[in-house]
Amino acid sequence: MKITFLGATETVTGSRYLIEHADKKVLVDCGLFQGPREIKERNWQDFPIAPDSIDAIVLTHAHIDHTGYIPVLAKKGFKGKVYCSQGTYQLCKILLKDSAFLQQEHAKKVNEAGYSRYKPALPLYTVKDAEYALSLFHPIAYDFVITIGWLQIMLIQSGHILGGSFVVITDGKSKITFSGDLGRPDQMLMKEPAHLKETDYLVLDSTYGDRLHTHEDFVQELGLIIQKTVEKKGTLIIPSFAVGRAQVLLYALYQLKKQNKIPGIPIFLDSPMAISVTDLYCDFLDEHKLSAQECHKVFDVATYVRTVSESKSLNHKHGPSIIIAGSGMADGGRVLHHFANTITNAKNTILFVGYQADGTKGRMLLEDIPEIKIYGKYYPVRATIKNIASLSAHADYHDILTWLASIEKPPKKIFLTHGDVDSLKSLQEKIIQRFNWSVVVPKYTDTYSLD
Numbered sequence: 308m309k310i311t312f313l314g315a316t317e318t319v320t321g322s323r324y325l326i327e328h329a330d331k332k333v334l335v336d337c338g339l340f341q342g343p344r345e346i347k348e349r350n351w352q353d354f355p356i357a358p359d360s361i362d363a364i365v366l367t368h369a370h371i372d373h374t375g376y377i378p379v380l381a382k383k384g385f386k387g388k389v390y391c392s393q394g395t396y397q398l399c400k401i402l403l404k405d406s407a408f409l410q411q412e413h414a415k416k417v418n419e420a421g422y423s424r425y426k427p428a429l430p431l432y433t434v435k436d437a438e439y440a441l442s443l444f445h446p447i448a449y450d451f452v453i454t455i456g457w458l459q460i461m462l463i464q465s466g467h468i469l470g471g472s473f474v475v476i477t478d479g480k481s482k483i484t485f486s487g488d489l490g491r492p493d494q495m496l497m498k499e500p501a502h503l504k505e506t507d508y509l510v511l512d513s514t515y516g517d518r519l520h521t522h523e524d525f526v527q528e529l530g531l532i533i534q535k536t537v538e539k540k541g542t543l544i545i546p547s548f549a550v551g552r553a554q555v556l557l558y559a560l561y562q563l564k565k566q567n568k569i570p571g572i573p574i575f576l577d578s579p580m581a582i583s584v585t586d587l588y589c590d591f592l593d594e595h596k597l598s599a600q601e602c603h604k605v606f607d608v609a610t611y612v613r614t615v616s617e618s619k620s621l622n623h624k625h626g627p628s629i630i631i632a633g634s635g636m637a638d639g640g641r642v643l644h645h646f647a648n649t650i651t652n653a654k655n656t657i658l659f660v661g662y663q664a665d666g667t668k669g670r671m672l673l674e675d676i677p678e679i680k681i682y683g684k685y686y687p688v689r690a691t692i693k694n695i696a697s698l699s700a701h702a703d704y705h706d707i708l709t710w711l712a713s714i715e716k717p718p719k720k721i722f723l724t725h726g727d728v729d730s731l732k733s734l735q736e737k738i739i740q741r742f743n744w745s746v747v748v749p750k751y752t753d754t755y756s757l758d
Contacts, residue, residue, distance in 0.1 A: 394470025
């Protein structure tokens with residue numbers, strides 16, 4: 308058995324790992340590259356191996372940087388099965404079609420504006436492509452073993468987001484486990500990551516491998532930001548990921564309202580995708596901490612904005628309000644239109660509550676750029692830019708080391724992926740120093756034998 312790293316190497320996106328044994332090829336995760344142009348260009352390049360030679364894809368979870376390339380692979384000839392948990396399948400039905408729709412809309416806008424270097428600009432894939440890809444999905448239960456040739460594959464519930472899974476693959480001699488995005492303990496909504504008893508090899512998420520999360524009270528910090536924005540009679544814009552982050556925000560806002568810590572201003576969830584994801588939470592009660600009754604109370608705290616016309620109408624409302632909109636890194640979606648309407652006014656606030664990858668608009672704003680380009684036009688940044696880092700759903704290096712310490716049998720080797728170079732190197736040093744285990748940071752297309 309061998310592994311080739313086709314993504315998430317020295318970057319936080321594009322998770323793609325190829326497992327080969329005898330004549331079988333299994334791809335673990337199949338994500339989009341996001342961030343700087345030179346990284347995103349990989350989405351348009353030929354896949355390193357023939358898509359029709361891949362027997363199956365297995366998914367750790369539904370985030371687009373782990374699943375968003377599946378429609379491209381299917382369009383180019385992949386005809387195997389996509390195995391995942393039931394929660395991941397339900398989320399992918401939302402996320403992949405939404406990703407395709409946004410790409411089509413973006414291509415349409417840049418063609419109309421005429422500022423693309425491609426004539427015409429095309430989406431990476433269409434909604435029709437996404438729907439075809441979804442027909443290849445085969446959800447399986449946690450702890451159920453599937454067999455592909457000599458390979459046995461199993462999903463273990465991991466607790467990061469709905470459907471989140473550790474992927475475990477063995478050829479009967481060696482076992483490799485993929486953590487996917489490793490979640491944090493003591494999250495507000497999701498249950499903590501499962502403990503891993505043993506594995507020969509581990510592919511480990513390293514997003515926060517060089518950082519510790521702050522321990523401020525997120526709910527109270529959010530309340531203070533809301534109060535200050537209301538005092539200025541401004542609007543609070545919160546770019547949010549649709550899966551996990553939007554739901555935690557609604558929970559926090561519910562708590563603030565319940566405690567009478569914020570005034571009764573309008574709250575809008577302006578993301579059809581986040582709305583659809585929120586509707587799923589009450590169907591997967593065993594994966595998070597809310598009861599059925601709490602689900603309905605928490606998620607009724609906001610007005611759901613579904614249509615484009617309803618979204619546009621928010622720009623004409625007067626008085627303080629809170630708008631939660633996608634995307635989380637402000638690289639697309641409805642939040643950009645809200646930026647264009649609010650970012651030039653000092654009474655407004657833009658609050659980031661998640662990791663902002665290098666090259667994204669979110670990262671640029673956190674680095675205090677004086678103006679931002681939105682759909683070909685530059686806007687001076689006068690709104691207050693805030694960041695609450697404590698809400699991250701990714702384990703920091705202390706969480707990671709604590710989780711590794713629970714492994715009963717030391718692995719032969721750990722592969723660190725899904726992190727910036729500094730995070731990867733820092734976590735590598737920390738693991739070696741504490742456990743004296745073999746830890747490597749693979750590069751793009753590196754191959755290793757798993758004996």
